[in-house]
Amino acid sequence: MPELPEVETVKETLKRQILKNRIIDVKINYPKTIEFPTVEEFKKQIKNQKIVDIKRRGKWLMFELEDYYLLSHLRMEGKYNIKPTDTIQNKHEHVIFVLDNKFELRYQDTRKFGKMHLIKKEEVYDRLPLSELGLEPNDENLTVSYLKEKYKNKNLPIKTVLLDQQIIVGIGNIYADEILFLSKINPLKKSKTLTNKQLQLIIDNTKIVLEKAIKAGGTTIRSYTSSEGVHGLFQHELLVHGKEGEPCKDCDETIVKIKVGGRGTYYCKKCQK
DNA sequence: AGTGCGACCCGAACGC
DNA sequence: TGCGTTCGGGTCGCAC
Incomplete structure (x- = not known):
């Protein structure tokens, strides 16, 4: 059950693992994970994007790509696995990002509650889901x-x-x-x-x-x-x-x-x- | 607008 | 190798 601290930990761990890698393909085994845009657009747009940085806003993980942010909410049981390309997929790995280093970033979510959005970088803070979020706990404006x-x-x-x-x-x-x-x-x-x-x-x-x-x-x-x-x-x-x-x-x-x-x-x- | 609740999921825990 | 039911967790959409 990831809450903010868990998301923060996942972010830091992934940063050590997959920064600078390029996403060369994506496989979507459970389409409802992709909330925006359509699955077809999502696949097309994310292909060949390099992972530049990983951030967090609230409980949202933010994979900063070259032209987009991939937003990922883990809800209760979402997690990320990094495995060699030839590793057998387990039945709860719903979205597979094929990287350019013979590894894959796999989103696993037993409950299937987690959601992803792919949003143009310049729009990411101005539209849902980030636009409506309140203050971070460590924001000085929290008074x-x-x-x-x-x-x-x-x-x-x-x-x-x-x-x-x-x-x-x-x-x-x-x-x-x-x-x-x-x-x-x-x-x-x-x-x-x-x-x-x-x-x-x-x-x-x-x-x-x-x-x-x-x-x-x-x-x-x-x-x-x-x-x-x-x-x-x-x-x-x-x-x-x-x-x-x-x-x-x-x-x-x-x-x-x-x-x-x-x-x-x-x-x-x-x-x- | 604010509020309440079902829906989304499925494994674990529980009841019998 | 017991089986059916309930519960929970974050968020959204719908009804009031």
Whole structure:
């Protein structure tokens, strides 16, 4: 389940592997992965493009090519494998980028939820999916007044708005629980009723949780070998998420699980009033 | 406009 | 080699 830290780790790993390689062909085994443009246009346009750089915006991986950006969202289970051309394809490798060095970059996604876009470089930030994204967690413009403005017309629980990628990018279901636990805020609390102090705590803890997870992703990533996938691991220490029935790390109260906006939500009733 | 929910997927976990 | 059902995760599209 890649969230921002996992995407960051994948980005760094791939940069060490495939920069400067040229895509000489692409095979698309599951066409619905390609969201834009059409599969035929996608194939035609990406052919013979060199991979110049790899970036990230929110949870989107951005392969910078010569004329295009290839945007790739891993959703829950997307990962990239780099394998020699003659390696048998496994059944979950849906998009195969044939490189000019006898290797292939293969997008593997068991759940088939991941999406790709191929967009002209000059347009990439001005059109979907990147145009609507909110601030990166480490953006200096992420302030209490920014959140106040964004939250003022919403009547939703803070847990729900933390997942809104149009406000802050990169927070997924797991990290949202962790951020609220550290901030001692009830996930059901309406976001527009939060105090300045609580909003500042959310900002601080968002940065802390995501940066810590990026570091953990960097240290636990499996190194690439020909038979192994390149993918982010999610192995850092979680405080509340998934801990239903276990004692709170702070007060020993039993962690409970509820649904907020349809999403499994874990919290401590005593610490997060 | 904001809000809620089903759809998209399939492996794992669960219930019997 | 048990089998059918439920769940979850991020995002979008649709209905209200």
